[in-house]
Amino acid sequence: MRDGTRRDLLKKAAAVGLGSFLSTGDALARVDRFSEQTDRNSAASEFFPGFKQHTKKTSGATINFVTGGSGPPLLLLHGYPETHIMWRKVAPQLARKFTVVAADLRGYGDSGKPAGGGDHAAYSKRTMAQDQVEVMNSLGFQRFSVVGHDRGGRVAHRMAIDHPDSVQKLVVLDIVPTYKMFHSVTKELATSNFHWFFLIQPEPLPETMIGNSAEFWLKSRFTALPPDAINKDAFAEYLRSFRTPAMIHATCEDYRAGASIDLTHDDADLQRKISCPVLALWAEKGAMHRQFNVLEAWRERASNVSGKPLPSSHFIAEEIPEMLLSELGAFLG
Numbered sequence: 231m232r233d234g235t236r237r238d239l240l241k242k243a244a245a246v247g248l249g250s251f252l253s254t255g256d257a258l259a260r261v262d263r264f265s266e267q268t269d270r271n272s273a274a275s276e277f278f279p280g281f282k283q284h285t286k287k288t289s290g291a292t293i294n295f296v297t298g299g300s301g302p303p304l305l306l307l308h309g310y311p312e313t314h315i316m317w318r319k320v321a322p323q324l325a326r327k328f329t330v331v332a333a334d335l336r337g338y339g340d341s342g343k344p345a346g347g348g349d350h351a352a353y354s355k356r357t358m359a360q361d362q363v364e365v366m367n368s369l370g371f372q373r374f375s376v377v378g379h380d381r382g383g384r385v386a387h388r389m390a391i392d393h394p395d396s397v398q399k400l401v402v403l404d405i406v407p408t409y410k411m412f413h414s415v416t417k418e419l420a421t422s423n424f425h426w427f428f429l430i431q432p433e434p435l436p437e438t439m440i441g442n443s444a445e446f447w448l449k450s451r452f453t454a455l456p457p458d459a460i461n462k463d464a465f466a467e468y469l470r471s472f473r474t475p476a477m478i479h480a481t482c483e484d485y486r487a488g489a490s491i492d493l494t495h496d497d498a499d500l501q502r503k504i505s506c507p508v509l510a511l512w513a514e515k516g517a518m519h520r521q522f523n524v525l526e527a528w529r530e531r532a533s534n535v536s537g538k539p540l541p542s543s544h545f546i547a548e549e550i551p552e553m554l555l556s557e558l559g560a561f562l563g
Contacts, residue, residue: 276463277318278332280325288364290357291342295333295365299325302398303371304562305362306332309380309403310425310481311451312545313339315467316379319551324558331369335385336361337480339471346483353480353487355408356495359389363396372396375562379403379547381484387531388495390504399562401509403554404518404544406527408488409496414522422517425451429485437479444473454515454543503533509561510537511554516544536561 275281281298296314304324308316314332324330334341336358346352362385366374375398378386383402390397411419411426420427429436440447448469452460460468471477510528512519519539528535540557542549 277315277467278321280322281330281332285340286365286368288361290352291336291344291361293333293336293342293361293365294340295331296321297329297331297369298322299328299330301328302562303366303369303374304328304330305366305374305376305386306330307335307362307376307378307382307385308332308338309378309382310338310484311448311472312380312468313471315339315464316545316547318464320547320555320558323555327559328375328562329369329371331366331371331374333362333365335382335484337484338477343476343480346480346486349491350483350487351491353483354491354495355385355388355487356392356492358385358484359392363389363393366396373398375399375401377401377403377558380405380544384408384488384492387504388492390506390508390532391499391502394505397506399507399509400504400532401511401558401561402528403511403546404513404516406518406522406524407496407531408492409500410522410527410530412489412493416521418517419521422521426485426488429482430489433479433482436482437475440478441473441475444478445469448472452545455545455549459545459548504531505533507561508532508535508537509557510535511546511557512537512539513542513544513546514539515542518544 278296278298281296283294283296286293286295294314298321306314306317306321308314313334317332321330321332337343337353344352351357373396376386376389378384378401380403383405386397386400386402387407390400411423508528510524512524518524525535525537528537538557540546540550540553542553546554
């Protein structure tokens with residue numbers, strides 16, 4: 231993609247997206263179901279009974295993760311604005327059949343938050359995927375399956391391209407490839423995904439605005455969920471991690487990388503297809519399927535794709551964990 235074309239596309243989308251951000255009246259009425267919480271540290275055992283917590287210093291960051299169970303290795307990667315805690319409803323059941331590794335991406339949760347650099351390369355999906363491969367290798371797993379939601383799905387997508395010998399099976403939850411997203415910007419997409427274009431604005435604009443209202447921003451991300459999907463303890467843990475200036479900045483860097491260096495990498499790899507089996511699951515109540523043919527979007531990027539919609543909003547593992555477990559069990563074996 232030519233730089234001029236990319237700049238024009240992002241400017242137009244940002245104009246629509248930022249306009250949506252300013253219209254927060256409805257969100258104000260829906261975020262109050264979470265009570266005020268105080269900062270606290272959370273032990274892995276609280277959300278993942280029987281799991282062990284670890285850190286691994288990779289070639290570029292320190293990665294926080296939990297492990298549990300036995301059997302074939304399975305890596306779980308969360309999305310924005312969450313952490314590995316998003317897997318708390320499915321990981322214990324998966325651990326009956328798999329060795330489960332649920333990790334915080336670099337920049338998120340209790341993982342390290344290195345400087346992004348002028349080109350945001352420290353948060354490229356290539357670099358973030360390398361972290362997770364090193365984590366799995368350190369545990370003795372050279373080949374494993376991966377389930378990624380949201381940003382974690384984008385990391386997993388890049389991992390399957392860069393490390394085809396490592397990824398046995400890939401599951402992506404409620405996304406289409408980044409390259410497809412940025413080449414299909416419409417008013418509807420820029421409105422439903424306005425944060426894509428807000429978070430990529432130059433530092434310190436989004437960092438300052440989110441930092442001034444971190445709890446409100448975090449609550450606003452979850453307003454489509456049923457009231458019982460994220461309980462107060464889980465929300466408190468998300469807030470503990472998210473409200474720090476370091477995580478707010480790092481997550482902006484993740485999105486800035488997505489709109490710059492990640493597109494450069496994707497552009498160079500357009501002819502490379504994912505070779506492993508891919509399962510794409512998407513939210514029937516979400517925006518993605520209204521704007522894309524999700525299966526066809528993944529079939530452009532992979533050779534062996536199956537998938538279906540699930541009756542959920544974007545945060546599938548939070549809202550319908552039992553249904554997700556059924557689909558994962560059928561696909562992963």
